[in-house]
Amino acid sequence: MFATVRKQLRSHPALIPLFIFIGGGAAMSMMYLARLGLKNPDVCWDRKNNPEPWNKLRPTDQYKFFTVNMDYSKLKKEGPDF
Numbered sequence: 068m069f070a071t072v073r074k075q076l077r078s079h080p081a082l083i084p085l086f087i088f089i090g091g092g093a094a095m096s097m098m099y100l101a102r103l104g105l106k107n108p109d110v111c112w113d114r115k116n117n118p119e120p121w122n123k124l125r126p127t128d129q130y131k132f133f134t135v136n137m138d139y140s141k142l143k144k145e146g147p148d149f
Contacts, residue, residue, distance in 0.1 A: 072086075108124050
């Protein structure tokens with residue numbers, strides 16, 4: 068399969084940027100999915116030791132990927148501890 072792709076890329080060099088951008092997009096989407104699975108407080112991998120990970124978040128923890136005009140270090144807790 069790779070030999071066929073390599074032969075096609077040698078005969079049609081205009082396809083090289085297409086392969087680069089498609090491969091880069093696939094790699095970035097896989098990295099984002101891995102980040103969602105590992106860093107998101109809604110995901111619980113260990114139910115015995117940490118059944119509710121969202122309760123252990125402090126108000127200053129940033130768990131969103133991108134925020135606009137938000138400084139998490141100055142936030143205060145608004146609710147009670149459970």
